[in-house]
Amino acid sequence: MTRKYFGTDGIRGLTNTAPMTPEVAMRVGQAAGTKFLRGSHKHRVLIGKDTRLSGYMIESALTAGFTSVGMDVVQVGPMPTPAVAMLTRSMRADLGVMVSASHNPFHDNGIKLFGPDGYKLSDADELEIEALIDTAPVLAAPAAIGRARRIDDAQGRYIHSAKSSFPDRLRLDGLRIVIDCAHGAAYKVAPMALWELGADVIPIGVDPDGFNVNAGIGSTHPEAMQERVVASGAHIGIALDGDADRLIVADENGALVDGDQLMALVVTDWAKKGKLKGGGLVATVMSNLGLERYLTGQGLTLERTNVGDRYVLEAMRARGFNVGGEQSGHIILRDYATTGDGLVAALQILSVLVTSGKPASELLHLFDPLPQLLKNVRFSGGAPLDTDGVKRVIAAGEARLNGTGRLLIRKSGTEPLIRVMAEGEDIGLVTEVVDEICAAVVAAG
Template sequence: MSRLFGTDGVRGVANRDLTPELAFRLGRIGAYLLTDHQAGARFVIGKDTRISGDMLESALISGILSMGVDVLRLGIISTPGVAYVTRLLHADAGVMISASHNPVEDNGIKFFGGDGFKLLDEVEMEFERLLTEADDTLPRPEGVKVGRVYEEPGVAAYQRFLQSTVTSSFEGLHVILDCANGAAYHIAPHVFRALGAKVTVVNDQPDGTNINVGCGSTYPHVVQRAVLEYGADVGLAFDGDADRLIAVDETGQVVDGDYILAISALHMHERGLLANDTVVATVMSNLGFVKAMADRGISVERTAVGDRYVMETMRAGHYVLGGEQSGHVIFLNHSTTGDGVLTALQLVHTMVQKQAPLSQLAKVMTRYPQLLENIRVRDKRAWRDNPAILTVMDACEQQLGSQGRVLVRESGTESIVRVMAEGPDEVLLRTCVEEMARVIKDELGN
């Protein structure tokens, strides 16, 4: 079978790829692999607002209970909220039901260990091995040994934790929050109001079907309009499970994950809080970010795309800050995973401490033009050994020289090859991207 676990858990169209039957088996296998099989084992479970969450939650819980493991049900909460509550309650594991920024028909199941970190590759491989077995031979306890479900009011504890990560009042600031009709809709407004900010919220009316629909971090123009309309100080847009953030400054300019990382790294560096004077980013991070960090004596460690790879590098190198251009930012001193609301709090906290608008803080870096094209293909990995594709890539790299770069990579979830070129000459970039895309379509296209 093809690998089930992607870079961020198991995902697919709910009730087609990700069925209740699969969720049930994932629950059983998770309860088997992630507990010590002793009485009192507990799983924490949360979900975002999409309509299929109830269906998958019921199946997943049934699988866990059938292994004699109790379930603490959090209801609607963000992905990092599940990770936090799992650690807080010393549970054996946590599970989040969400497909993040994906459309409503998709859903996903993501496991956390008892330490709040995502599972290691070898644990996911063991999940997949057990799933391939024709017969489910795992234990089936009976009678009083079957697990129970408990409602857990962990959201309030998570909100208190978020508030505790900043020391400044947000009094006098007007903040726009776009909650993507997702998991942040009742978390982020509460926290920002508790810290004294004037809060205007958009897209905080989830109905099960409107999560991420024309809103949130993948549609920043919504919060851009709101910032300008209300004359707000900052706009903050989350995705469906609130593990990423895209910001907008007071002039309506988008401040993506690279800028947020740069602002945070510099502020931590100035206070002596940036471990090893290093920040971790992915290969998609802008060259302007890398140059800005180098100019200020900060090293950049690059990883493959995916916040799990960022986290692996951070833990291995004992670094405390890392993230992605897409808005996943990890403050390892506070959290074990990317957290959009936590990132928003840290960003606004920096504005308050520096007594500077976001537009001024964002001048820390100058963004290089970066062009990207996605090409649907038959075999997304075949580009790596294709002479024609490698030749055109090499020619483009020669044209761009030391001031630019070319990046080709396959999608983690779709049969797509992504082509990116970056550098100061946008006309040349476009020529390179178009030529690489043409060759890839000719060689591998459907």
């Protein structure tokens, strides 16, 4: 069934342009509220957001929608996406909502929905809500309209939950850490959690003004973090994105470490401790072949899924894995969270850093990645991947890489982009293949 509102990660778009308008947000609240009005108990939805200007508008519209069908609303203000998932469970809410466009710029926004178990909704649930969005809602009687209230201690609850993932016997004393919060949802909680564990914290990206979320900073723009690590003589740098469900790390030399290397470290550490479940990890088709070869050498497996942390999580739950994630830095540790959590993942990395006594540059580079190149091609409409010319060029590229690498072409689920990725042992060949396919897509568009 074709989706009208939901993409690969909730509903997302340019603010005040369909579908990210207050009208649609209110209808989403009414539709999701209607679906989750189950049982005779008093129903509750928890709403969090990041720091972008439009968050106030979308939060208010959602609140109007939920209360109009009889759901109480708990507003927690700016909080990381994983905090919303955790609080939804701990407060026994029927539904959790995160208002965020993740790593996108301030002018975009989005709506992510979590079920009462703290997991993102299934495709089937989202399709049911889609059908209800375009259906006239059954409004609550005047005496049954929901109430809305804001709670003030949500940040402390999440900090406590995140710190509980860190070994009780350890502290971060003597560790100098740069933490880049992207002027986003974790701008208070992440530096505070690290400080409470004893670290010498150097925070950047902690002055949100509604417009600067992810603007030249955070996990998608880690240059400021890298520079600060070197300039301050820090032991490690951590960059989160706007809703803090992903991270990228820099070692003490400012060299970047992506999600593949971070997952390799966690899996290796957990396997040694007997904590690992599933015999390996779940990652997407984007993860480097170097990671796969490293895991094979460790006697561990790599299960691949389509791109999207929701698909990683579905595979983890179905196959019994407790570690999974994406090269981009979404890392899911099911022992501690029901979704990607940048802070919790960072604490796992820091725990190994403390106990090993090794510098981050040695600890965080477990394998040599194969040369990999990803380019995005914007298109104005149509289906360029279905044209004969593009199909011929893709087939030729696959033949050239056969046995020495691999090719992945996909359409973005959130933007009008074709993503072209190739990796292999010969960077020259990889570059030629990617450039030829990108040129063919441009010509077709």
